[in-house]
Amino acid sequence: MNQLDQIYDNAAEHTKIKILEDVDRYLGSQEAMPTYKEYLSERFHYIDQICVNVWLNKITTKISKHEKKKYLSDKGYETENVDRKLINHLFRTEMRDYQPFNTSEWLNDRFESKNEEWVDRYKKARAHFLQKAEEERLQRKKYLIRETIEEKIDEIIEQEYSLLYLYIRHMTAKQLTSDFKNKTRYCQVDTFALEEKLEEAGGFNSDAYNAMADFLGELTGNIHKTFHWGKGYFEYETYYYVYKNNISGYLSDTLQTLALRNLPEELFEEYEETYGKPLTGKAVKKLIAHTLHDINESFFESIQEEYVEDLLKLADIPFDPSIHKELFEKDLEDRERQKAEELAEHQRKKEEEARMLEYVFGQEYSPSLERAKRYVLHIGETNTGKTHHALEGMKLASSGMYLAPLRLLALEVYDKLNRDDVPCSLKTGEEEKLVSGSQHLSCTVEMFHEKDFFDVIVIDEAQMITDKDRGFSWYKAITKANANEVHIIGSRSAKSMMLQLLGDADIVLNEYSRDIPLEVEAKEFKFKHVRKGDALICFSRKRVLETASRLQQxxxxxxxxxxxxxxxxxxxxxLRFINGETSVIVSTDAIGMGLNLPIRRIVFLENEKFDGTKRRILTSQEVKQIAGRAGRKGLYNIGKVAFTKDIKRMKALLEMEDEPVHTFAIAPTNTVFERFQRYYRDLGTFFELWDKFESPKGTKKAALTEERDLYERIRGTEIEAKLGIMDLYGFLHLPFSKKEHDLVRQWEETMYAIIEGVELPEPRIKNRNLEELELTYKAIGLHLLFLYRLEQRTEALYWERLREEISDHVHERLKTDIKELSRKCRRCGKKLPWEHEFQICDACHTTRSKRYSYYRR
Structure with missing residues (x-):
């Protein structure tokens, strides 16, 4: 701690300086010279405190934290994991009594018995004190005279405010006239990008501008420097800056003249006496700088509201305040009347638009049960037999329709009813299988048509009514079902929404609970724990294939x-899993909807999923929907659930009470389009109005993002010109994967074929690998959507058979391709261990981090 001695010497010298400053302040404030002893008696407490404060401040800032902790440790203090503030406090306490500087002894040596030196110091201190007092008096006098002049100038401005604006208005009018006659108009797509050259666009046309604000956005052809968020950069200049600077110049000169002409003579004399120089225009400009800024802002704002036409008429009229005042008042009156008329017209259009929106959209989305005589609700958890009981009721009916959320479930029910000797047809957007003599139909919910009557209609997975894109299909089916009896199947979260929608209808409520309990395993799952009957859940196709490959290997x-x-x-x-050909199943959350399998245990390999926007933790409902597939009565009487991490949190989500859903999704209907066409005929306007329409309480509008994106591809083309709005929207709304570039291109080519009246282009058949086979399957599905929409059923049969062959190929490729699959770094292709957490290897991650750090320097 040799450093302490150095700091002590420095603190002692600093203390001496501070004490001498105190002596001078004390002596200078006394009219009669006090004795040295009188000084000590009054100031000794303060002098001692100066020494302590200087010393403690020095050692706090100059000694490092490490040295402080070492010193305190030697004194027996515990310093590990101790807060920095506490370390400083303890160290200062220890240092307070470290070799205190003897201020009294030093002062006595300096001044005691040295009267001449004390007298000399008093004279100098007193002279300095009086000089400072005189300077402060003079500064105060200068401040008061400036304040008085500013107040007088403010009074002058207030008296001449209207005249000032009339003059600025006239000068602006002359400048505008000159610019319209002599300046060139320039155009550019991006006003701020200097890379794009300006093009001359002729002269200015006054008819192109209403208010001055419209003209001020035009480019001057020059470049200037501007600042945004403290950062300066160059951009093309607009007349906005030119006119604002011009008005500031006019005001500055005019206010200077007004002030010099109207200030009282005594203020000029007092100013010259105080400052020792006359009051000039330059001095006045400095005094009015703040006032000038405020007036400039106010006047420039008013100028922007002026009509270009009014200013152009004003330019050639000599400036006579009375004449210009009369012209201004007339222009202002006309302008306010025109604004009132525009406001009234805007309000009229707004009210008319509100009535139109209510007529086109509002009337369609008020819940109304139109036909069904009786509703049977099947409410409960996953895997409790809800769908089974509803279908049993439909099988006994003279006619029935089952509405599924997925094509797979529609296909499953179609097979089940036909196996049970209940003839049933199948209808989805991509296929139709008509069974002779059938009075029952299994289809996807989007195929529902309210005009078709059935004895019983079954609507599955009713909680999907909240889905932002598809939810309206459930809403429409529930509220427009044309049947004697409607069975609605849903989770507990949908119960209150269903009861609210059905209102006073005849309702039978059946609630279901699991016979088989769910049990969350206490230990984190490891791959070595995989057993027969396990279903491993992850949330991407890639992860499913990698996991399946690992298990097979x-x-x-x-x-x-x-x-x-x-x-x-x-x-x-x-079927392979059900029949025991496979012992384990790997799935995405697709397993959670409608698939009843002999699953012993559901294993969540991930607790998060990408929902199309961001990665997020699974919701309670998602965990329940998936976990509920565990257990099979008579086979696995306890359904087990396992997680790879964060078991406590995930278990809480599983056991959380269902939160009731409060909103359902709405989407455009044929009725909406029929009403819309009484006003407009283009989809662009329809999408704009859809955005303006305020969704009724308890509903949320479908975003229609995919339909909009497709529409932008064909907007203004022959496709839009030749197709009716409802037909065009129907094609935009076709249910296919619109994120697949190849499918979007196929859709566009098919649309052109339709309007040109030629054969539809056949989908491209690719089969080099599993991805191509799956894309080919989707391409044939899209082709079938068009064929069925165009009533080309005969040709559709061929493509259905071909699609089935493709699905067989996919099944076979899954058996072979998965065996050799491995995890690879997506950057360098190096093989990764199955347990590797990331999609790139450590080497690539290190290289990328170094490159990132380099570019950040």
Whole structure:
């Protein structure tokens, strides 16, 4: 701690300086010279405190934290994991009594018995004090005279305010006239990009501008420097800046003249006496700088509201305040009347638009049960037999329709009813299978048509009514079902919404609970724990394939399920698991809807999923929907659930009470389009009005993002010109994967073929690998959507058979391709361990981090 001695010496010298400053302040404030002893008696407490404060401040700032902790440790203090503030406090306490500087002894040596030196110091201190006092008096006098002059100038401005604006208005009018006659108009797409050259666009046309604000946005052809958020950069200059600077110049000169002409003579004399120089125009400008800024802002704002036409008429009229005042008042009156008329017209159009929006949209989305005589609600958890009981009621009816959320489930019910000797047809957007003599129909919910009557209608997964894109299909089916009896199947979260929608209708409520309890395993799941009957859940096709490959390489037989898998392939994969050909199933959350499988345990390999916007933690409802698939009565009487991490949190989500849904989704209907066409005929306007329409309480509008994106591809083309608005929207609304570039291109080519009246282009058949086969399956599905929409059923049969062959190929490729699959770094292709957490190897991550750090320097 040798450093302490150095700091002590420095603190002592600093203390001496501070004490001498105190001596001078004390002596200078006394009219009669006090004795040295009188000084000590009054100031000794303060002098001692100066010494302590200087010393403690020095050692606090100059000694490092490490040295402080070492010193305190030597004194027996515990310093590990101690807050910095506490370390400083303890160290200052220890240092307070470290070799205190003897101020009294030093002062006595300096001044005691040295009267001449004390007298000399008093004279100098007193002279300095009086000099400072005189300077302060003079500054105060200068401040008061400036304040008085500013107040007088403010009075002058207030008296001449109207005249000032009339003059500025006239000068602006002359400048505007000159610019219209002599300046060139320039155009540019991006006003701020200097890379784009300006093009001359002729002269200015006064008819093109209403208010001055419209003209001020035009480019001057010059470049200037501007500042945004403290950063300066160059851009093309607009007349906005030119006119604002001009008005500031006019005001500055005019106010200077007004002030010099109207200030009282005594203020000029007092100013010259105080400052020792006359009051000039330059001095006045400095005094009015703040006032000038405020007036400039106010006048420039008013100028922007002026009509260009009024100013152009004003330019050639000599400036006579009375004449210009009369002209201004007339122009202002005309302008306010025109604004009132415009406001009234705007309000009229707004009210007319509100009535139109209510007529086109509002009337369509008020819940109204139109036909069904009786509603049977089947409410409960996953895997409780809700769908089974509803279908049993439909099988006994003279006619029935089952509405499924997925094509796979529609296909499953179609097969089940026909196996049970209940003839049933199938209808989805991509296929039709008509069974002779059938009075029952299984279809996807989008195929519902309110004019078709059935004895019983079954609507599955009713909680999907909240889905932002598809929810309205459930709303429409529930509220427009044309049947004697409607069975609605949903989760507990949908119960209150269903009861609210059905209102006073005849309702039978059946609530279901699991016979088989769910049990969350206490230990984190590891791959070595995989057993027969497990279903491993992850949330991407890539992860499903990688996991299945890993399991197969470790000796397990595996079935797979993921969203883009063909339903026929999915069915075969499921049957292999049911029949015991495979012992484990790997799936996305697609397993959570409608699939009843002999699953012993659901294993969540991930607790998060990408929802199309961001990665997020699973919701309670998602966890329940998936976990509910565990257990099979008579086989697995306890459904087990396992997680790879964060078990406590995920268990809480599983056990959380269902929160009731409060809103359902709405989307455009044929009725909406029929009403819309009484006003407009283009989809662009329709989408604009859809955005303006305020969704009724308890509803949320479908975003229609995919339909808009497709529309932008064909907007203004022959396709839009030749198709009616309802037909065009129907094609935009076709249910296919609009994120697949190849499918979007196929859709566009098919649309051109339709309007040109030629044969539809056949989908491209690719089969080099699993991805191409799955894309081919989707392409044929899109082709079938067009064929059925165009009533080309005969040709559709061929493509249905071909699609089934493709699904068989997918099934076979899954058996072979998965065996050799491995995890690879997406940057360098290096093989990764199965347990590797990231999609790139450590080497690539290190290289990327170094490159990122380099560019940040």
């Amino acid at each position: 470790e000796g397990h037989s595996v079935s797979m399920i993921y969203g883009s898998m063909p339903p026929e392939t999915r069915k075969k994969q499921v």
